[in-house]
Every structure is written in structure tokens, then in C-alpha cells.
Amino acid sequence: MSRTTHPLTIGVTGGIASGKSTVARAFAAHGIPWVDADDVAREIVEPGEPALAEIAAHFGERILQPDGRLDRRALREIVFNDSEERRWLESVTHPRIRERLSEHLDAMARGPAPYHLLVSPLLLESSQHEMVDRIVIVDIPEALQIQRTVERDGVDEDQARAIIAAQMPRAERRKRADDIIDNSGDDEALARQVADLDRRYRQSGFPPSP
Numbered sequence: 001m002s003r004t005t006h007p008l009t010i011g012v013t014g015g016i017a018s019g020k021s022t023v024a025r026a027f028a029a030h031g032i033p034w035v036d037a038d039d040v041a042r043e044i045v046e047p048g049e050p051a052l053a054e055i056a057a058h059f060g061e062r063i064l065q066p067d068g069r070l071d072r073r074a075l076r077e078i079v080f081n082d083s084e085e086r087r088w089l090e091s092v093t094h095p096r097i098r099e100r101l102s103e104h105l106d107a108m109a110r111g112p113a114p115y116h117l118l119v120s121p122l123l124l125e126s127s128q129h130e131m132v133d134r135i136v137i138v139d140i141p142e143a144l145q146i147q148r149t150v151e152r153d154g155v156d157e158d159q160a161r162a163i164i165a166a167q168m169p170r171a172e173r174r175k176r177a178d179d180i181i182d183n184s185g186d187d188e189a190l191a192r193q194v195a196d197l198d199r200r201y202r203q204s205g206f207p208p209s210p
């Protein structure tokens with residue numbers, strides 16, 4: 001169900017390493033709060049959380065570190081090479097992620113900010129898009145996406161491509177956007193685009209997403 005009352009929730013999405021966190025920090029410079037689905041996804045698999053117990057029962061010891069924490073690298077290597085296992089993992093994590101995101105969004109809606117952000121790599125692939133009023137895509141060419149993923153995460157190109165293949169194709173994502181931020185330029189180019197969107201979102205003189 002799309003919200004119609006203010007303050008607006010703006011969904012920020014884009015593929016791996018497109019620059020969503022960088023964009024969120026640029027909005028924060030304008031006083032705008034955000035919640036990040038990747039952060040929430042980490043919280044719900046902390047030791048003691050029921051999701052971690054379910055994941056360990058399914059995959060076994062190989063996805064746990066000696067101290068009992070999730071071995072994220074081991075799980076990453078499994079799920080991005082096996083779509084069935086990825087879908088199983090999502091069936092355990094996504095309902096819990098959605099519930100916590102919803103709590104964060106409600107808290108931000110009660111706060112003073114004129115609008116707030118839900119930042120998520122899987123906004124369009126999951127039902128999370130139902131929680132936002134407008135969708136902004138952070139867009140970069142795939143070659144740059146691979147380069148930034150390899151540099152930041154220390155994965156090889158094949159692993160970066162496997163993760164990209166598990167996400168919505170760029171062209172399809174762009175079709176779903178209300179607004180697009182081109183993050184193939186420098187910090188200043190990004191800051192200008194964010195300042196422009198911030199002005200528009202504050203005016204709220206645009207129609208809600210379909």
C-alpha cells in the first residue's frame with residue numbers, strides 16, 4: 001500500500017556499488033534521515049536472532065565463524081552461485097527485514113524531517129517498494145559497477161557479475177524510476193543532483209508514484 005500522507009518516504013535503489021550509501025550521505029547533508037536495508041539485514045542475523053538459528057540449521061556449520069557469528073563471505077559464495085538457496089535465504093530474511101524497516105519508517109515519519117529515505121538494493125525485487133511514495137534510482141554503467149564492487153569488496157569480477165545477475169537488469173530498473181541520479185561523475189556532480197532533488201521533494205509538488 002502506497003502512503004499518501006506526508007512526510008514522504010523516498011525509496012533509493014540501484015545495483016551493488018551503484019552509490020546508494022554515498023547518495024544517502026549526500027541527502028543527510030541536507031538534514032534528511034534514512035534507513036538502510038543492508039544495515040537492517042545485518043542486524044537480523046546477529047547472534048541470538050532467530051533468523052541466524054534458522055540459517056545455521058539449513059546450511060550447517062560451514063556458514064558460521066568459530067565465535068558463532070555468521071560467516072558472510074561463506075554464505076555469499078553459496079547464495080550467489082545457487083539461486084534456489086538464495087531464494088530460501090530471502091524467504092527467511094526478507095519478512096524480518098521488512099518488519100524492521102517498517103518500524104524505522106514509522107519512527108522517521110513521526111520526526112521533524114520533511115521527507116526521509118528507504119535505501120535498499122532490492123527495493124524493486126522485493127515488496128519493499130510498497131513502502132515508498134517515490135523511487136529514485138542511483139545509476140552507473142555496469143563496467144563501473146563491477147570495477148567499484150571489486151575495489152571495495154575485494155571480490156573477483158566473476159563474483160561481482162554473479163551478484164549483478166541476481167539483481168534487476170539496469171534497463172528494467174531505469175524504467176521503474178521516478179527520478180534517476182547519474183553517479184558516474186564526481187562528488188560535486190552527485191551533490192548537485194541531490195540538491196536539486198532535495199528542493200523538489202521539499203516542495204512536494206509532484207504526483208505520487210502509480
Ligand SMILES: CC(C)(COP(=O)(O)OP(=O)(O)OC[C@H]1O[C@@H](n2cnc3c(N)ncnc32)[C@H](O)[C@@H]1O)[C@@H](O)C(=O)NCCC(=O)NCCS
Nearest residue numbers: 015016037038041072073075076079093097121122166167
Ligand atoms: C549473502 C550475504 C550474507 C552476503 O553478505 P556480504 O556482507 O558479503 O554483503 P552485504 O550484505 O553487504 O550485501 C552487499 C550487496 O550484495 C547485494 N545483495 C545482498 N543480498 C542480495 C540478494 N538476496 N539478491 C541480490 N543481491 C543481493 C546487494 O547489492 C547488497 O548491497 C548478505 O548479503 C545477505 O544476508 N543477503 C540476504 C539478505 C538480503 O536480501 N539483503 C539485501 C537487503 S534487502
Ligand SMILES: Nc1ncnc2c1ncn2[C@@H]1O[C@H](COP(=O)(O)OP(=O)(O)OP(=O)(O)O)[C@@H](O)[C@H]1O
Nearest residue numbers: 016017018019020021022121148152183185186187
Ligand atoms: N561518484 C563516485 N566516484 C567514485 N567512487 C564512488 C562514487 N560514488 C561511490 N563511489 C565508491 O563506490 C563504492 C560503492 O559506493 P556505495 O557504497 O555508496 O554504494 P552502494 O550502492 O551503497 O553499495 P552496496 O549496495 O553494494 O552496499 C564505494 O567504494 C564508494 O566510495
